Amino acid sequence: MSRRVVVITAVHAPSAHFLPDAYASLREQELPGGWDWHWLIQEDGRSDEAAPHVPDDPRVTFRQGRPGGPGTARTLALAHADGEYVKVLDADDQLPAGALARDLAALEGDPTIGWATSRALDLLPDGSTAGFDGDPAQGPIERGAVREFWSANNYRAQVHPATLFARRDLVLALGGWMALPASEDTGLLLALNSVSRGWFTAETGLLYRKWPGQATGQAAHVDPAERxxxxxxxxxxxxxxxxxxxxxxxAG
Known part of the structure; x- marks a missing residue:
């Protein structure tokens, strides 16, 4: 039986039309022999708008649930994760070629590594991409290093939580994603870093789409009191x- 990487995607109606692009990027991933992937798409709510964009592929499972934000949707999907590893892929993002294989190699190659992240590029509306300075060097990230950097740099982590790849049992032990209206993925990233060493890959592992309907682009996301x-x-x-x-x- 193949070993499995479970890709978890939270989707809501406004972002559902991006699912085919995410699927195309996932379909292009090549994994080592004996490995495959299972894509769990969990709608945050119950609408009629997401299902038409879900690809017809036996490796893809689509479910719906009560709305509670992306963290809730991902954690609900985690109940059905049937593999050793969990990879985050937001509905509006894409995986560059080789991203899954690089993450998998990092964790399979070192049992002291509990999670991995990689370089992310913003995918702009015109199709161009933009990066940012400040990525760490490729290699291990020691316990506590992400929180230390994040606290010293106005709550900005030096690695992107949307690129997370982690051991499923470790994510389960931490309770999945935080019950927050935003920053739930940052919460999981910092929790993972508190209990385990991580890894950073300098090659691009995510195209992070920027678009007008993006939740992180809304005014509520930067409300000072809530933030x-x-x-x-x-x-x-x-x-x-x-x-x-x-x-x-x-933990290492």
Whole structure:
């Protein structure tokens, strides 16, 4: 039986029309012999707008649920994750060639690594891409390094949480994504870094689409009071995990 990477995608009606692009990028991924992928698409809500964009492929599973934000949708999908590893892919993003194989190689090659991230490029409306300075060097990321950088740089991590690839059991042990209206993926990233070493790949592992309907582009996302609350609880959770001294078997 093949071993499996589970790709988890939260989708809501406004972003559903991007699913075919995400699927095309996933279909182009090549994994080592004995491995395959399973794409779990979880709609955040129950509409009639997402299902028509779901590809007809036995490797793709589509479910719906009560609306609760992307973190809730991803965590619901996690209940059906039937592989050793979990990869995040937002509905409006795309995976460059080789992204899954590089993530898999990092974790299969070092049992002390619990999660991986990679370079992300913004995918602009005109089809061009843009990066940003500040990526770390390729290689291991030690425990606590992401929170330390994030706290010192106005709550901006040096690695992108939308590129996460992690051991499924470790994500489950941490409770999945945080129950926040935004920054839920940053919360998981910092929690993972509090209990386990990670890995950064310098090759581009994600095309992060920028478009007018993007949730992170809305005014509510930068409301100061809510942002302060999100950052406070994200940091407190990560610090508590670190202070407890708990580490995963992949903690290093």
């Amino acid at each position: 302060d609350a999100r950052m406070t609880v994200v940091e407190a959770r990560a610090r508590a995990l670190s202070d407890l001294g708990w580490g995963s078997p992949a």
